[in-house]
Amino acid sequence: MSRLFYFSAGETGEWRIRSIEAVAGGGLSAACRLEVSSDAPRDGAWSVRGIVSNQRYVTRVEHSRLVPKQEPPGRAQATHGALIPIKKSPEWWALTQDERREILADRSRHIAIGLEYLPAIARRLHHCRDLGEREPFDFLTWFEWAPEHDPAFDELLARLRASEEWRYVEREVEVRLERD
Amino acid sequence: MSRLFYFSAGETGEWRIRSIEAVAGGGLSAACRLEVSSDAPRDGAWSVRGIVSNQRYVTRVEHSRLVPKQEPPGRAQATHGALIPIKKSPEWWALTQDERREILADRSRHIAIGLEYLPAIARRLHHCRDLGEREPFDFLTWFEWAPEHDPAFDELLARLRASEEWRYVEREVEVRLERD
Numbered sequence: 486m487s488r489l490f491y492f493s494a495g496e497t498g499e500w501r502i503r504s505i506e507a508v509a510g511g512g513l514s515a516a517c518r519l520e521v522s523s524d525a526p527r528d529g530a531w532s533v534r535g536i537v538s539n540q541r542y543v544t545r546v547e548h549s550r551l552v553p554k555q556e557p558p559g560r561a562q563a564t565h566g567a568l569i570p571i572k573k574s575p576e577w578w579a580l581t582q583d584e585r586r587e588i589l590a591d592r593s594r595h596i597a598i599g600l601e602y603l604p605a606i607a608r609r610l611h612h613c614r615d616l617g618e619r620e621p622f623d624f625l626t627w628f629e630w631a632p633e634h635d636p637a638f639d640e641l642l643a644r645l646r647a648s649e650e651w652r653y654v655e656r657e658v659e660v661r662l663e664r665d
Numbered sequence: 666m667s668r669l670f671y672f673s674a675g676e677t678g679e680w681r682i683r684s685i686e687a688v689a690g691g692g693l694s695a696a697c698r699l700e701v702s703s704d705a706p707r708d709g710a711w712s713v714r715g716i717v718s719n720q721r722y723v724t725r726v727e728h729s730r731l732v733p734k735q736e737p738p739g740r741a742q743a744t745h746g747a748l749i750p751i752k753k754s755p756e757w758w759a760l761t762q763d764e765r766r767e768i769l770a771d772r773s774r775h776i777a778i779g780l781e782y783l784p785a786i787a788r789r790l791h792h793c794r795d796l797g798e799r800e801p802f803d804f805l806t807w808f809e810w811a812p813e814h815d816p817a818f819d820e821l822l823a824r825l826r827a828s829e830e831w832r833y834v835e836r837e838v839e840v841r842l843e844r845d
Binding site for chain 2: 488584615
């Protein structure tokens, strides 16, 4: 029932880090392995943390379409993964709820696009912005899929990054992972 | 520019505690003074903390009505205050965004009611639920007003507590304060 997760890069962890790419803004340093845990790490190259929260934009109608197709992280066949930390701009956070919903859901189709890749690509969103005042990212999105869905994941990322919502992303790192 | 605030009860602090009432669920223990600070307290009777975040329900139209009437905490004449920690039920958090907005804004008129008491009653909302996994409250609302507006503040509280939204409040404490 944990909601708070630490993603800690270093020498140990279930996931092997295949690549770390700075998509926008500053990146994260190279490391071999990634540990996902509810406990704060004691050492390592870097660590980011986020908390699973209530949904901020999804309507009941959308929720009822998403839930039957969603599967949780941890499926045996889902040996490929990605951690994508994102920070949005002050302009994004100064928008009102209706404006953010319109950009995210209506104009960028973020929710509808994600739905197309379920259940193949499991996704869990973690919020960081309100964990404290000096968090380096606003969100951490965790993805898991079976290797045959690699092209689908690439396509999902490309579609989201081409959306109007992504104009408000000022920092983004893509950490690609593989589970032994 | 702090967003994270600690409200710490004990022997010291700018505010004298006039009363602490458990409105719903468990209360908070008696103390003499309340300190509001961006620094974690070292000791004292109890401490609660919350972070100022982006607005979750307000539309641009509502925002444009609220902003010209809002005044920040700290006005010299605003010597009466209240801290109201609230925890909402799991049922509230399981609602989708459109359902919460409908209950809070449309059916309970939370935003419209608050607007009626501006600028007399200054208000600052702090979020706690996503600071960690074991926070005792979901929100801390801070109010400040001049003594002649005591009846208005009582009325504001009574109207909000009579709303449909308040059916989802499972813990609420009312801490009344006075500044010397």
